[in-house]
Amino acid sequence: MALMALEDDLSCPVCTEIFNDPVLLSCGHSFCRRCNKDHWTSSGSRNCPICRQVSPQKPVSNLGLRNTCETFLREKCTERKRDGGQECLKHGEKLQLFCQTDDLAICSECKKHEHVSHRIQPLQETVRQRKGKLKAALRPTERSLFTLQNDTAVDDKLSKFIQNQAQQTERRIKEEFKKLHQFLKKEEESRTAALNKEEKDKKGKIERRKKGRIRSLSERVREVEDALKDDDITFLQNYNSILNRNLYTLPDAQISSEALMDIPKHLGNLKYNVLEKMKDTCPYYPVILNPNTAPPNVRVSDDLSSVSLCSYRQDDPNLLPLHRNRMVLGSVGYGDGVYTWEIEVGKSRHWSLGVCFGLLEKPVPQPEIVFWGIRRDGDMYKFLNTPLGFKMTLNPEVVRVQLEDDYDWKGRFWRNVTFFNARTNSHFATITGVPSMWEHFPFVIPEDQSSTLHIIPGNNGPTVELVEQKPSFLERHRFSIIICVCFIVAIFIFLSWKIEILDK
Template sequence: MFMSFPEEDLTCPVCCDIFTDPVLLSCSHSFCRTCLKNCWDTGLRECPVCRKKTSKSNPPSNLALRNVCETLLMVKRQSLALEDELSCIVHGEKLKLFCLVDKQPICVVCLSSRSHKSHECSPVEEALLDCKAELALSVESLQEKLHNLKGIQKTSADMIKYIKNQAQETQKRIKSQFEQLHQLLDQEESTRLQAVKKEEEKKIAEMKDKIKELSAEVLCVADTISFIQDRLKEEDMGLLKNFRSTQDRAKSTGLGSDNMSGLLIDVTEHIYNLKHRVLEKLFDQVGYTPVTLDPNTAHPCLILSDDLTSFHYTKQPTCCPDNPERFHMSAEVVGMTTLGSGSHHWVVETGSNQDWLLGVVSSSVPRDTDILARPENGFWTLCLRDGEFRAMTSPPIVLTVSRTPEQIKVQVDYNKGMVSFVDHADDTLIYSFTDTFTETLLPYFYSQSSHPLKIIPEKVLVTMLRQ
């Protein structure tokens, strides 16, 4: 607004500078309040320009003029600041170039200086466009990063809920399995207590029979004693005449069996190594599974059993977090047992399942990409699909089998680099891989069938180490 008239119209006639706190006289002339006061202190109270006298000792402020002057001064200060900003702080020249090495504006003198002499430069106009474009890309990249971070933040919140559900479900399964163990122990305890009770009743019955026999014998002996005592009271000749019969009766009254062995309860039979024998019986009933499935790696379309020893495929995916360990592309899952040196084996019951892959994979196989199950990709597997058995080599080999096995034994000899597949029913070899393993392996399973694949438990043998 103030640029519509010359700057001299905003200058005080006394100090010849921009008005400071201007006052307005009745003659329409304006002066700085301080300048006017100084003039009046030295002479008459009159206008320094037209000499017209005024009666007011304190003329009013010219507010409109003061606002314009303050705005002009502010613009001047901004202009000077901008000019300083556009000038080199070292040489005072305008910043017309942009150093592409140091990423800063420079003047033409800087270009010839030692600091920038060998640096590539461009005009600030071109550099401005390039910098804006680069920053726009940075903003785009950061916006994408922000979007990803928000996604991770949401996923993390969802994972907290999933972890809580996992903990509750795991605790529920633990309680269920301990309840089964408690039930087995209670049954075993009841059986053994009943055995003791049964033996107690048997021994007591035997002792009662023994006491009954002894009571009869006691009466018989007492009668014989009484009879002999009566004979002793007879006359001498009568005693002699009846002596033989009396003696025969005394001899015929013999003592019963006094063998008391085996009448007590066989405590040792019930107590010896009781915990060990109960443990052996528990092992016979619960078994041991050499491979347990890892639910954190299972594809969302796989449903795992509560004891993590079997699974089947469903078209309706479950709600689970998108964690890095999980297979995302196909219906795969691995066991939690890491296979390193030594020999390992497990048996998988395939049953009616006609679409599966079994074997081992390298621990580092990617979980978020779709790759071929080949040895060069870290897969050593046997496949059943479309009624054909295939060894998943490069390319796959179609295998001929005399019958379709329902249980497949997977054998791994890590040190020899061998992975073998055997028909568990008759130990017939189906196929064997030979390779060199460079990292640990994991049991591998794949299926797109609603019929389950199940890892068969093994019988546990308890042996004693004698030193």
């Protein structure tokens, strides 16, 4: 009863509704601003609707009354929410309609006054439609959750692939260690433990990521299920935020080379590092090939030193199709200095060799030119990325590749890639002007079905010359020195000519 009496005191005498932006007249009576304006317009005078007293001044806002009305409406709204929140706060009628224009639940009186020209439909129809849309938006999330829970996601395939890599690598490690004496057993166990630890760490990381995704998707499903159980008004109030969260689909896990096993760490130069004294049985390879860069139709040998084409698809195709042209990269990139390695091509008439910017996963200034090398195609040799070609009278069976620093006549830093016939120690091709901003990785491309490309072992351990070359004073100022010399010569010639004229 007290609440109803207070509502009467806070109601406008004209519209009998709770004051909306109340104004105070000079006579002391208060009205809704709009009600007062309409009364003055219809009556043609500025008199009070109650006492008829004329108000010469402009009505002022009744701030105290307005704050009291707003507080009353908030309290009433809170009480109605406790009772179910199904009645209009302004008219007291049941909310049975929904305004699609304003995205708001309304009553029949609201439709007659504030929402006359708006798009209106029954509240239950709106709830039914939006529940259907929310369920449809949830389906991709449910499918992703089902995929993760049933071990069919990319993460699970990656985990199985890593496990297969680990098993094969472990087998190769054991085969290598069988060739050594019993005193190497301790080293074998330590390397196997390191391999197993890496496998466990990487599979554990994938498992943790998978559990995190399952937890996130489960929370989405639970949130929607809880929302579907809410009353209509609460559901509609939370609808947009829940829908937006479920429309966002968690991105699939991105596969990177770091996710796979670091096979070169376990197999690269294995025998050399384990038993340095046994040079003859433990060769050192200046370039270790990375099998993670090999496409399915290229086989990398167990010791990571040879590549050949396969006429069949391997049982464990690489999950990272980094190259389309059978390119296999070395596992280590080379920076400043001089680096040399030799590749046995044998009698093969089709192959490509050179250097490139790693796995091509980073942007480069000139995307169309990211590798530099030569290609043999029958009797012709061609520079990659250029139409230039040449022939040779003596085809090399072992090609020596040398990567070294260079400075042009302006003192700018570049790199050169030089190719030699290793058997005759004769130079036959050089590529100059190779950009130096990134490390360069050796690459080989087998293109002959019957031949194998093989990295030649070093004779006395590492043959890569890690020499930091700095330009000399003459190299850095070559251009300036040439200009100065030419200028001095010109002055000398001019003076000589003047002397001859004076003598005459």
